[in-house]
Amino acid sequence: MMIPYVQGDCIFTRISPLTKQYEYLTDDIETDVIIVGGGVTGAILGYYFSKRNIKAVLIEKSRIAHGSTSITTSLLQYELDSNAMELKSYTSIAIILRSYELGIKALDEIEEFIAEYGNTCDFKRVDSLLYTAKDQEKKEIAQEYKFRKENGFPVEFINQETNPFSFEVKAGVLSKGGGAQFNPYKYTHALLEVSCKNGLRIYENTEAVDVRYSEKLVTVETVFGHKVKGKVVIVASGYNTHLFTKKAFGTKTTTFNVATRPINNLENIYKGVVVRDNEDPYHYFRTTSDNRIIIGGEDINFLPDILNEELCMKSYDRLEQRLKNLFPKLNIEIEYRYCGAFASTDDNVGFLGKDPKNEKLWYCLGYGANGILFAVLGGMMLSKLYLGEVDEDLKLFKVDRFGA
Numbered sequence: 467m468m469i470p471y472v473q474g475d476c477i478f479t480r481i482s483p484l485t486k487q488y489e490y491l492t493d494d495i496e497t498d499v500i501i502v503g504g505g506v507t508g509a510i511l512g513y514y515f516s517k518r519n520i521k522a523v524l525i526e527k528s529r530i531a532h533g534s535t536s537i538t539t540s541l542l543q544y545e546l547d548s549n550a551m552e553l554k555s556y557t558s559i560a561i562i563l564r565s566y567e568l569g570i571k572a573l574d575e576i577e578e579f580i581a582e583y584g585n586t587c588d589f590k591r592v593d594s595l596l597y598t599a600k601d602q603e604k605k606e607i608a609q610e611y612k613f614r615k616e617n618g619f620p621v622e623f624i625n626q627e628t629n630p631f632s633f634e635v636k637a638g639v640l641s642k643g644g645g646a647q648f649n650p651y652k653y654t655h656a657l658l659e660v661s662c663k664n665g666l667r668i669y670e671n672t673e674a675v676d677v678r679y680s681e682k683l684v685t686v687e688t689v690f691g692h693k694v695k696g697k698v699v700i701v702a703s704g705y706n707t708h709l710f711t712k713k714a715f716g717t718k719t720t721t722f723n724v725a726t727r728p729i730n731n732l733e734n735i736y737k738g739v740v741v742r743d744n745e746d747p748y749h750y751f752r753t754t755s756d757n758r759i760i761i762g763g764e765d766i767n768f769l770p771d772i773l774n775e776e777l778c779m780k781s782y783d784r785l786e787q788r789l790k791n792l793f794p795k796l797n798i799e800i801e802y803r804y805c806g807a808f809a810s811t812d813d814n815v816g817f818l819g820k821d822p823k824n825e826k827l828w829y830c831l832g833y834g835a836n837g838i839l840f841a842v843l844g845g846m847m848l849s850k851l852y853l854g855e856v857d858e859d860l861k862l863f864k865v866d867r868f869g870a
Protein backbone atom coordinates (compact mmCIF):
# COMPACT_ATOMS: atom_id res chain seq x y z
CA MET A 467 0.00 0.00 0.00
CA MET A 468 1.29 3.50 -0.79
CA ILE A 469 1.09 5.45 2.46
CA PRO A 470 0.65 9.20 1.95
CA TYR A 471 3.34 10.79 4.13
CA VAL A 472 2.64 14.36 3.05
CA GLN A 473 -0.67 16.05 2.46
CA GLY A 474 -1.95 19.57 1.75
CA ASP A 475 -0.73 22.76 0.22
CA CYS A 476 2.97 22.94 1.23
CA ILE A 477 4.38 26.43 1.56
CA PHE A 478 7.96 25.85 0.46
CA THR A 479 7.29 24.14 -2.85
CA ARG A 480 4.62 26.78 -3.60
CA ILE A 481 6.59 29.94 -2.88
CA SER A 482 9.93 28.82 -4.35
CA PRO A 483 10.64 28.98 -8.08
CA LEU A 484 11.56 25.63 -9.67
CA THR A 485 15.33 25.79 -9.75
CA LYS A 486 16.32 22.73 -11.70
CA GLN A 487 14.96 19.39 -12.86
CA TYR A 488 17.22 16.39 -13.18
CA GLU A 489 17.01 13.60 -15.80
CA TYR A 490 15.75 10.13 -14.96
CA LEU A 491 18.11 7.18 -15.23
CA THR A 492 18.27 5.69 -18.75
CA ASP A 493 21.30 3.39 -18.42
CA ASP A 494 23.04 0.91 -16.17
CA ILE A 495 25.70 2.78 -14.20
CA GLU A 496 28.43 2.17 -11.62
CA THR A 497 29.56 4.27 -8.70
CA ASP A 498 30.95 3.90 -5.18
CA VAL A 499 28.07 5.18 -3.05
CA ILE A 500 24.38 4.99 -3.93
CA ILE A 501 22.18 7.48 -2.07
CA VAL A 502 18.48 6.60 -2.17
CA GLY A 503 16.27 9.64 -1.58
CA GLY A 504 16.37 13.18 -2.90
CA GLY A 505 15.08 15.11 0.07
CA VAL A 506 17.18 17.38 2.23
CA THR A 507 18.95 14.36 3.78
CA GLY A 508 19.99 12.88 0.43
CA ALA A 509 21.19 16.32 -0.71
CA ILE A 510 23.24 16.78 2.46
CA LEU A 511 24.85 13.37 1.93
CA GLY A 512 25.50 14.20 -1.71
CA TYR A 513 27.19 17.40 -0.65
CA TYR A 514 29.55 15.85 1.92
CA PHE A 515 30.43 12.79 -0.17
CA SER A 516 31.15 14.83 -3.30
CA LYS A 517 33.10 17.40 -1.24
CA ARG A 518 35.38 14.56 -0.15
CA ASN A 519 35.75 13.39 -3.76
CA ILE A 520 33.83 10.16 -3.19
CA LYS A 521 32.03 8.94 -6.29
CA ALA A 522 28.31 8.98 -5.58
CA VAL A 523 24.92 8.73 -7.32
CA LEU A 524 21.64 10.01 -5.87
CA ILE A 525 18.30 8.62 -7.02
CA GLU A 526 14.91 10.10 -6.16
CA LYS A 527 11.67 8.31 -6.91
CA SER A 528 9.63 11.44 -7.61
CA ARG A 529 10.82 15.05 -7.51
CA ILE A 530 13.66 16.57 -5.51
CA ALA A 531 12.53 17.92 -2.10
CA HIS A 532 8.86 17.02 -2.52
CA GLY A 533 8.67 14.51 0.37
CA SER A 534 8.84 15.49 4.07
CA THR A 535 11.35 18.14 3.03
CA SER A 536 8.51 20.15 1.47
CA ILE A 537 6.67 20.34 4.81
CA THR A 538 9.45 20.53 7.36
CA THR A 539 9.09 23.74 9.36
CA SER A 540 12.87 24.07 9.16
CA LEU A 541 13.08 25.51 12.58
CA LEU A 542 16.57 24.52 13.59
CA GLN A 543 17.55 24.34 17.26
CA TYR A 544 20.54 22.69 18.91
CA GLU A 545 18.43 21.39 21.79
CA LEU A 546 16.39 18.17 21.59
CA ASP A 547 12.60 17.70 21.56
CA SER A 548 12.37 16.99 25.29
CA ASN A 549 14.09 18.75 28.14
CA ALA A 550 17.26 17.24 29.57
CA MET A 551 15.67 16.11 32.84
CA GLU A 552 12.89 14.27 30.98
CA LEU A 553 15.41 12.59 28.68
CA LYS A 554 17.58 11.40 31.54
CA SER A 555 15.59 8.18 31.90
CA TYR A 556 16.30 7.20 28.28
CA THR A 557 19.93 8.19 27.97
CA SER A 558 22.79 9.70 29.99
CA ILE A 559 23.50 13.33 30.88
CA ALA A 560 26.83 13.08 29.02
CA ILE A 561 25.02 12.02 25.84
CA ILE A 562 22.42 14.78 26.17
CA LEU A 563 25.17 17.37 26.54
CA ARG A 564 27.07 15.97 23.59
CA SER A 565 23.87 16.04 21.50
CA TYR A 566 23.41 19.73 22.30
CA GLU A 567 27.04 20.42 21.30
CA LEU A 568 26.62 18.47 18.09
CA GLY A 569 23.46 20.46 17.34
CA ILE A 570 25.52 23.66 17.53
CA LYS A 571 28.20 22.10 15.35
CA ALA A 572 25.58 21.24 12.70
CA LEU A 573 24.15 24.77 12.81
CA ASP A 574 27.66 26.15 12.29
CA GLU A 575 28.20 23.80 9.35
CA ILE A 576 25.06 25.08 7.60
CA GLU A 577 26.17 28.65 8.25
CA GLU A 578 29.59 27.86 6.75
CA PHE A 579 27.96 26.41 3.63
CA ILE A 580 25.94 29.63 3.24
CA ALA A 581 29.04 31.78 3.78
CA GLU A 582 30.92 29.86 1.11
CA TYR A 583 28.23 29.49 -1.56
CA GLY A 584 25.88 32.43 -0.88
CA ASN A 585 22.55 32.68 0.85
CA THR A 586 20.11 31.41 -1.76
CA CYS A 587 17.84 29.69 0.77
CA ASP A 588 16.74 32.55 3.06
CA PHE A 589 18.98 31.28 5.88
CA LYS A 590 18.95 33.25 9.10
CA ARG A 591 20.80 32.40 12.33
CA VAL A 592 18.59 33.47 15.21
CA ASP A 593 18.06 33.04 18.93
CA SER A 594 15.96 30.13 20.04
CA LEU A 595 13.30 30.25 22.77
CA LEU A 596 11.85 27.44 24.86
CA TYR A 597 9.04 28.77 27.05
CA THR A 598 5.95 28.13 29.09
CA ALA A 599 2.92 30.29 29.82
CA LYS A 600 1.88 27.97 32.67
CA ASP A 601 2.73 28.47 36.34
CA GLN A 602 3.07 24.73 36.98
CA GLU A 603 5.82 24.39 34.33
CA LYS A 604 8.01 27.25 35.57
CA LYS A 605 10.17 24.96 37.67
CA GLU A 606 10.86 22.62 34.76
CA ILE A 607 11.98 25.48 32.54
CA ALA A 608 14.17 26.88 35.31
CA GLN A 609 15.82 23.46 35.63
CA GLU A 610 16.54 23.32 31.91
CA TYR A 611 18.03 26.81 32.08
CA LYS A 612 20.25 25.85 35.01
CA PHE A 613 21.39 22.68 33.23
CA ARG A 614 22.43 24.56 30.12
CA LYS A 615 23.95 27.54 31.96
CA GLU A 616 26.05 25.33 34.23
CA ASN A 617 27.32 23.45 31.22
CA GLY A 618 28.47 26.57 29.42
CA PHE A 619 25.72 27.15 26.86
CA PRO A 620 24.96 30.83 26.19
CA VAL A 621 21.46 31.12 27.65
CA GLU A 622 19.33 33.77 29.36
CA PHE A 623 16.46 33.10 31.71
CA ILE A 624 13.24 34.96 31.01
CA ASN A 625 10.43 35.54 33.47
CA GLN A 626 7.27 37.63 33.43
CA GLU A 627 9.17 40.77 34.40
CA THR A 628 11.97 40.43 31.86
CA ASN A 629 9.84 39.02 29.01
CA PRO A 630 10.70 40.97 25.81
CA PHE A 631 8.11 39.13 23.72
CA SER A 632 4.58 40.24 22.91
CA PHE A 633 3.09 36.93 24.06
CA GLU A 634 2.87 35.68 27.63
CA VAL A 635 5.99 33.96 28.98
CA LYS A 636 5.98 32.74 32.59
CA ALA A 637 9.43 31.16 32.21
CA GLY A 638 11.72 30.79 29.23
CA VAL A 639 15.21 29.76 28.15
CA LEU A 640 16.57 32.03 25.43
CA SER A 641 19.56 30.51 23.64
CA LYS A 642 21.71 33.14 21.99
CA GLY A 643 22.38 32.14 18.38
CA GLY A 644 21.04 28.68 19.25
CA GLY A 645 18.70 28.47 16.28
CA ALA A 646 18.27 29.11 12.59
CA GLN A 647 15.63 29.00 9.88
CA PHE A 648 15.68 28.60 6.11
CA ASN A 649 13.68 27.51 3.09
CA PRO A 650 14.32 23.72 2.93
CA TYR A 651 13.37 23.42 -0.74
CA LYS A 652 15.89 26.07 -1.74
CA TYR A 653 18.55 24.69 0.63
CA THR A 654 18.19 21.21 -0.88
CA HIS A 655 18.59 22.59 -4.39
CA ALA A 656 21.54 24.76 -3.34
CA LEU A 657 23.34 21.71 -1.94
CA LEU A 658 22.67 19.68 -5.07
CA GLU A 659 23.88 22.43 -7.37
CA VAL A 660 27.22 22.54 -5.56
CA SER A 661 27.38 18.73 -5.34
CA CYS A 662 26.77 18.35 -9.08
CA LYS A 663 29.76 20.57 -9.74
CA ASN A 664 31.74 18.34 -7.39
CA GLY A 665 30.77 15.24 -9.38
CA LEU A 666 27.57 13.93 -7.78
CA ARG A 667 25.23 12.33 -10.35
CA ILE A 668 21.53 12.94 -9.65
CA TYR A 669 18.48 11.20 -11.13
CA GLU A 670 14.91 12.30 -10.46
CA ASN A 671 11.83 10.12 -11.18
CA THR A 672 14.03 7.09 -10.60
CA GLU A 673 12.60 4.84 -7.92
CA ALA A 674 14.69 2.10 -6.31
CA VAL A 675 12.50 -1.01 -6.51
CA ASP A 676 14.93 -3.75 -5.54
CA VAL A 677 18.27 -4.06 -3.79
CA ARG A 678 20.68 -7.00 -3.88
CA TYR A 679 23.96 -7.59 -2.15
CA SER A 680 26.88 -9.69 -3.33
CA GLU A 681 30.27 -10.12 -1.72
CA LYS A 682 31.75 -7.01 -3.33
CA LEU A 683 28.80 -5.01 -4.60
CA VAL A 684 25.35 -3.72 -3.94
CA THR A 685 22.99 -3.44 -6.90
CA VAL A 686 19.96 -1.18 -6.81
CA GLU A 687 17.40 -1.85 -9.51
CA THR A 688 15.33 1.12 -10.56
CA VAL A 689 11.75 1.34 -11.75
CA PHE A 690 12.49 1.18 -15.50
CA GLY A 691 14.86 -1.76 -15.07
CA HIS A 692 18.19 0.07 -15.06
CA LYS A 693 20.70 -0.81 -12.40
CA VAL A 694 23.03 1.20 -10.24
CA LYS A 695 26.00 -0.75 -8.89
CA GLY A 696 28.05 0.52 -5.98
CA LYS A 697 30.02 -0.46 -2.91
CA VAL A 698 27.56 0.94 -0.38
CA VAL A 699 23.91 2.02 -0.43
CA ILE A 700 22.75 4.76 1.97
CA VAL A 701 19.10 4.90 2.92
CA ALA A 702 18.03 8.56 2.86
CA SER A 703 14.44 7.80 2.01
CA GLY A 704 12.91 9.45 5.07
CA TYR A 705 10.04 7.46 6.54
CA ASN A 706 10.03 4.93 3.64
CA THR A 707 12.55 2.32 4.72
CA HIS A 708 10.67 -0.93 3.96
CA LEU A 709 12.67 -1.68 0.79
CA PHE A 710 15.81 -2.04 2.89
CA THR A 711 14.72 -3.41 6.24
CA LYS A 712 11.77 -4.73 8.19
CA LYS A 713 12.94 -2.77 11.22
CA ALA A 714 10.51 -0.09 12.42
CA PHE A 715 12.53 3.02 13.21
CA GLY A 716 10.92 5.46 15.62
CA THR A 717 7.34 6.15 16.62
CA LYS A 718 5.26 7.80 13.93
CA THR A 719 2.81 10.61 14.51
CA THR A 720 0.97 12.91 12.16
CA THR A 721 1.92 16.55 12.63
CA PHE A 722 0.31 19.71 11.27
CA ASN A 723 1.54 23.11 10.05
CA VAL A 724 -0.17 26.29 8.90
CA ALA A 725 1.50 29.33 7.30
CA THR A 726 0.05 32.83 7.19
CA ARG A 727 -0.05 35.28 4.32
CA PRO A 728 2.72 37.93 4.52
CA ILE A 729 2.00 40.24 7.49
CA ASN A 730 2.64 43.98 7.20
CA ASN A 731 3.95 45.01 10.59
CA LEU A 732 5.41 41.63 11.57
CA GLU A 733 8.95 42.85 12.24
CA ASN A 734 7.73 45.43 14.79
CA ILE A 735 5.95 42.82 16.89
CA TYR A 736 7.72 39.52 16.37
CA LYS A 737 11.29 39.39 17.61
CA GLY A 738 13.42 37.27 15.27
CA VAL A 739 13.50 33.99 17.20
CA VAL A 740 12.48 30.40 16.63
CA VAL A 741 10.12 29.31 19.37
CA ARG A 742 8.93 26.08 20.99
CA ASP A 743 6.53 25.84 23.91
CA ASN A 744 6.78 23.26 26.68
CA GLU A 745 3.43 21.53 26.10
CA ASP A 746 3.07 17.85 25.32
CA PRO A 747 2.76 17.64 22.36
CA TYR A 748 4.47 20.96 21.84
CA HIS A 749 3.89 23.82 19.37
CA TYR A 750 6.63 25.62 17.49
CA PHE A 751 6.76 28.71 15.33
CA ARG A 752 9.07 30.81 13.16
CA THR A 753 8.88 33.54 10.53
CA THR A 754 9.82 33.49 6.84
CA SER A 755 11.85 35.94 4.76
CA ASP A 756 8.62 37.28 3.22
CA ASN A 757 7.12 38.05 6.65
CA ARG A 758 4.85 35.09 7.26
CA ILE A 759 4.56 33.00 10.41
CA ILE A 760 4.58 29.21 10.27
CA ILE A 761 3.22 27.40 13.31
CA GLY A 762 3.24 23.64 13.81
CA GLY A 763 2.18 21.02 16.28
CA GLU A 764 -1.13 19.39 17.27
CA ASP A 765 0.53 15.97 16.76
CA ILE A 766 -1.75 12.95 16.86
CA ASN A 767 -1.16 9.20 16.52
CA PHE A 768 -0.02 8.41 13.00
CA LEU A 769 -2.86 8.22 10.50
CA PRO A 770 -1.86 5.88 7.65
CA ASP A 771 -4.83 7.42 5.90
CA ILE A 772 -4.26 11.12 6.52
CA LEU A 773 -6.75 12.01 3.86
CA ASN A 774 -9.36 12.61 6.54
CA GLU A 775 -10.03 16.26 5.66
CA GLU A 776 -12.38 16.91 8.55
CA LEU A 777 -9.88 15.75 11.15
CA CYS A 778 -7.08 17.74 9.51
CA MET A 779 -9.19 20.90 9.38
CA LYS A 780 -9.78 20.66 13.14
CA SER A 781 -6.02 20.63 13.76
CA TYR A 782 -5.40 23.47 11.30
CA ASP A 783 -8.14 25.53 12.98
CA ARG A 784 -6.59 24.95 16.41
CA LEU A 785 -3.18 26.11 15.13
CA GLU A 786 -4.75 29.21 13.58
CA GLN A 787 -6.55 30.03 16.83
CA ARG A 788 -3.36 29.58 18.85
CA LEU A 789 -1.50 31.98 16.57
CA LYS A 790 -4.29 34.54 16.90
CA ASN A 791 -4.15 34.21 20.69
CA LEU A 792 -0.37 34.61 20.68
CA PHE A 793 -0.39 37.65 18.40
CA PRO A 794 -3.75 39.42 18.78
CA LYS A 795 -2.35 42.63 17.24
CA LEU A 796 -1.37 40.95 13.95
CA ASN A 797 -3.65 40.44 11.00
CA ILE A 798 -3.42 36.64 10.78
CA GLU A 799 -4.78 35.04 7.61
CA ILE A 800 -3.82 31.46 6.87
CA GLU A 801 -2.68 30.75 3.32
CA TYR A 802 -1.13 27.25 3.53
CA ARG A 803 -2.27 24.17 5.47
CA TYR A 804 -0.40 20.89 5.34
CA CYS A 805 0.48 17.85 7.42
CA GLY A 806 2.48 14.68 7.31
CA ALA A 807 4.20 11.84 9.06
CA PHE A 808 6.81 12.57 11.67
CA ALA A 809 8.91 10.00 13.52
CA SER A 810 10.42 10.41 16.97
CA THR A 811 12.72 8.27 19.09
CA ASP A 812 12.95 7.78 22.87
CA ASP A 813 16.30 9.53 23.12
CA ASN A 814 15.26 12.18 20.55
CA VAL A 815 18.06 11.49 18.05
CA GLY A 816 18.05 9.92 14.57
CA PHE A 817 19.81 6.89 13.10
CA LEU A 818 23.18 7.18 11.38
CA GLY A 819 25.54 4.40 10.44
CA LYS A 820 25.89 0.88 9.17
CA ASP A 821 23.29 -1.83 9.43
CA PRO A 822 24.62 -4.15 12.18
CA LYS A 823 24.24 -7.18 9.90
CA ASN A 824 25.15 -5.72 6.53
CA GLU A 825 28.32 -3.68 5.93
CA LYS A 826 27.02 -2.40 2.60
CA LEU A 827 23.76 -1.02 3.96
CA TRP A 828 24.03 2.38 5.67
CA TYR A 829 21.36 4.66 7.09
CA CYS A 830 20.97 8.41 7.38
CA LEU A 831 17.57 8.91 9.00
CA GLY A 832 16.96 12.30 10.56
CA TYR A 833 14.19 11.23 12.91
CA GLY A 834 13.15 13.58 15.70
CA ALA A 835 12.47 17.31 15.56
CA ASN A 836 16.12 18.02 14.74
CA GLY A 837 16.05 15.83 11.64
CA ILE A 838 17.89 18.30 9.45
CA LEU A 839 20.72 18.82 11.93
CA PHE A 840 21.10 15.05 12.35
CA ALA A 841 21.30 14.73 8.57
CA VAL A 842 24.14 17.28 8.53
CA LEU A 843 25.97 15.27 11.18
CA GLY A 844 25.26 12.15 9.12
CA GLY A 845 26.76 13.74 6.02
CA MET A 846 29.89 14.72 7.92
CA MET A 847 30.40 11.48 9.81
CA LEU A 848 29.35 8.97 7.13
CA SER A 849 31.56 10.52 4.46
CA LYS A 850 34.48 10.29 6.91
CA LEU A 851 33.53 6.70 7.72
CA TYR A 852 33.61 5.82 4.04
CA LEU A 853 37.20 7.03 3.97
CA GLY A 854 38.03 4.86 6.98
CA GLU A 855 37.80 7.42 9.78
CA VAL A 856 35.40 6.47 12.57
CA ASP A 857 33.89 9.46 14.37
CA GLU A 858 33.40 8.70 18.08
CA ASP A 859 30.07 10.54 18.05
CA LEU A 860 28.56 8.08 15.56
CA LYS A 861 27.78 5.74 18.46
CA LEU A 862 25.14 8.18 19.74
CA PHE A 863 23.15 7.47 16.59
CA LYS A 864 23.72 3.71 16.32
CA VAL A 865 21.07 1.96 14.28
CA ASP A 866 20.64 -0.91 16.78
CA ARG A 867 20.82 1.10 20.02
CA PHE A 868 17.25 0.07 20.93
CA GLY A 869 17.84 -3.55 19.90
CA ALA A 870 18.26 -5.29 16.55
Ligand SMILES: Cc1cc2nc3c(=O)[nH]c(=O)nc-3n(C[C@H](O)[C@H](O)[C@H](O)COP(=O)(O)OP(=O)(O)OC[C@H]3O[C@@H](n4cnc5c(N)ncnc54)[C@H](O)[C@@H]3O)c2cc1C
Pocket residue numbers: 502503504505506507508525526527528529530531532533534535536537538539540541542672673674675702703704705706709721722723762805806807808831832833834835836837838839
Ligand atom coordinates in the same frame (compact mmCIF):
# COMPACT_ATOMS: atom_id res chain seq x y z
C1 LIG B 1 5.55 18.82 9.66
C2 LIG B 1 7.00 18.51 9.92
C3 LIG B 1 7.78 19.48 10.49
C4 LIG B 1 9.14 19.23 10.71
N1 LIG B 1 9.88 20.23 11.23
C5 LIG B 1 11.21 20.06 11.38
C6 LIG B 1 12.00 21.14 11.81
O1 LIG B 1 11.49 22.21 12.10
N2 LIG B 1 13.34 20.94 11.92
C7 LIG B 1 13.93 19.76 11.59
O2 LIG B 1 15.15 19.64 11.68
N3 LIG B 1 13.19 18.72 11.16
C8 LIG B 1 11.84 18.84 11.05
N4 LIG B 1 11.07 17.80 10.61
C9 LIG B 1 11.72 16.56 10.30
C10 LIG B 1 12.16 16.74 8.85
O3 LIG B 1 11.04 16.69 7.99
C11 LIG B 1 13.01 15.72 8.38
O4 LIG B 1 14.15 15.62 9.17
C12 LIG B 1 13.47 16.01 6.96
O5 LIG B 1 12.71 16.92 6.26
C13 LIG B 1 13.34 14.76 6.25
O6 LIG B 1 14.06 14.86 5.07
P1 LIG B 1 14.44 13.55 4.35
O7 LIG B 1 15.21 13.95 3.16
O8 LIG B 1 15.04 12.58 5.28
O9 LIG B 1 13.03 12.91 3.94
P2 LIG B 1 12.14 13.26 2.63
O10 LIG B 1 12.09 14.70 2.35
O11 LIG B 1 10.87 12.53 2.82
O12 LIG B 1 13.02 12.60 1.52
C14 LIG B 1 13.06 11.23 1.27
C15 LIG B 1 12.98 11.07 -0.23
O13 LIG B 1 13.20 9.72 -0.56
C16 LIG B 1 12.41 9.42 -1.67
N5 LIG B 1 12.26 7.97 -1.74
C17 LIG B 1 11.58 7.15 -0.89
N6 LIG B 1 11.66 5.89 -1.29
C18 LIG B 1 12.42 5.88 -2.41
C19 LIG B 1 12.84 4.87 -3.30
N7 LIG B 1 12.50 3.59 -3.13
N8 LIG B 1 13.62 5.21 -4.35
C20 LIG B 1 13.98 6.50 -4.54
N9 LIG B 1 13.59 7.50 -3.75
C21 LIG B 1 12.82 7.20 -2.69
C22 LIG B 1 11.11 10.16 -1.41
O14 LIG B 1 10.38 10.38 -2.60
C23 LIG B 1 11.60 11.45 -0.76
O15 LIG B 1 11.75 12.50 -1.68
C24 LIG B 1 9.71 18.00 10.38
C25 LIG B 1 8.90 17.02 9.81
C26 LIG B 1 7.57 17.27 9.57
C27 LIG B 1 6.74 16.20 8.94
